[in-house]
Amino acid sequence: MAHNESIVSRHSRYGAGPIRRLRLLGPWLGRAPWALVCLFLLLSVIATAAVGKFPESVPWGVYGFIVVLAGLFLEPRFLLVVYIGLFLAMAILGAYLGGTKTTTTGAQIVTVATMMLMLWLSHARAQVGVVGVSGESMLVDMRDRLRAQGELPPLPPSWGAEVALESAFGDGFSGDFVVASRSTDGCTLEVALVDVSGKGREVGARSLLLSGALGGLLGELSERDFLQSANNHMLRLRWSEGFATAVHVAVNLETGNFTIGYAGHPAAAQFTAGSGRWRMLAGGRGPLLGVIEQAEFPRETGSLRRGDALVLYSDGVIEARDKALDDGIDRMLGRAESFIRTGFEGLAQRLCDQAASGLGDDRAVVTIWRT
Known part of the structure; x- marks a missing residue:
């Protein structure tokens, strides 16, 4: 049985209905x-x-x-x-x-x-x-639309996936977002996790703008061209203080083979059932999005067999001011160890809740596993 679930912040839909109703009242009263x-x-x-x-x-x-x-x-x-x-x-x-x-x-x-x-x-x-309150309603719409971009498509029975997103200090907007797509023939799942520079409301508009553009690119280009096209798009936007990191993975749902590439983003982690160990996928490194023209984004290949899992995450999950980055990675993998025997359902939210940065940074986790 497949577990295909997107877990956005637990406060993702609070108060949306009454505010939207007041939005219609405002112009009439005005x-x-x-x-x-x-x-x-x-x-x-x-x-x-x-x-x-x-x-x-x-x-x-x-x-x-x-x-x-x-x-x-x-x-x-x-x-x-x-x-x-x-x-x-x-x-x-x-x-x-x-x-x-x-x-x-x-x-x-x-x-x-x-x-x-x-x-x-x-x-x-x-x-x-x-x-009136139509401005607040627009912010609610922006927030919900940004989170809706991260909904994962249905997967075959032998596959499972989850997304967990948490914003810094529980704010309504996050600089981390996820876009996902499944090919028309159903054979390929593509997921991109993006971390836009900034936090909270100040980055909400940029995240929404970029998620819409990258969501349109996903599935329309070859997997090797996605990050390069995303980089070109950000360069055209000419954000004065804006850049982003990203990790993009394309998984063949029939064979389990995948390719993965990074744009200044932390390396993904893979669990291999055969060895019973986690390992970091350090290949496929590329520069930040929106910084270097004509940048190259190499990709790493791998395979997910039965019992294997893949974890994508943002830097808020592993980074802390008073600890080394390796300590944050070890902490994350230690939390993931407890899910090896019981299955990987719920791992994404667990890693977000127990991130090294606590509540002080945006956090995003994507888990993909093969049962």
């Missing part, structure tokens, strides 16, 4: 004159209650609620109109009520400060053309 009319009506009701029967029961904090509500759903030009009206209402009510309501000056200062903050946020959203 349309003038509906939003302006509703907000001014609400302001009128509050002012009437403060002047009339409930001068002591209506707190100044309720105006802060209007400030935040308007700031979430209005464009800057409409937001400024609402804030001017709100400030005038507070000033008139403060003068009219006199000593009936205390802390008038302090409440006005806090409210104006909140207005300035919300105006800044509204202006920032307007620059990218989003209203």
Whole structure:
């Protein structure tokens, strides 16, 4: 029985539904004159209650609620109109009520400060053309789309594979990603694990852009041309501070033969059932992606027989500031030893959870095995 599973971060789908529903609400609330009319009506009701029967029961904090509500759903030009009206209402009510309501000056200062903050946020959203919480929804879509790229295709019954991705400190975005493809005749599985320079949200957009491009290249080119084409693509992007490492493997699912190549990436590990040992695949070394023009990316060949396994991983799994790289590799292989007798299902997530870097770096692991 094949175990074909992609394990993205355990927080990969949190809160996506409600945010997407609010995304549809934002543009509707942001349309003038509906939003302006509703907000001014609400302001009128509050002012009437403060002047009339409930001068002591209506707190100044309720105006802060209007400030935040308007700031979430209005464009800057409409937001400024609402804030001017709100400030005038507070000033008139403060003068009219006199000593009936205390802390008038302090409440006005806090409210104006909140207005300035919300105006800044509204202006920032307007620059990218989003209203309300639609910007957050776009980030959720980007995150889910990036992780969906790493879903592995179905495999034959005699093969198993897993992917585990964890971002630094549990952030929603990771500089590590996986793209995978199976040939149309079903004979070849190709997997590329890529580590883009940077961490967290700052690298999320670059990872999404690069994963889409490399996902399109995967399976369309010969396995020997993939890394070279990926390098050429990154050079065309001209990222000022951007480079990436990658490992690419192509496995023949009928014979078990594979080829593997690296672009500045840590060497993969192979378990051989015949010897009962792990070994590092040190051949097929190439330079970083996006650094050198016309770079060469040699490949190493090997074979996966029954009971064998292959582990691809990013540097966050083995690197730690206070330890040598060899210690990190030994630590990883020591964790993998416990799966030899029970099977390799769950190994990818185990290596991510117990990585040498802890939670301080992005981590990605791909395991492929033959039963």
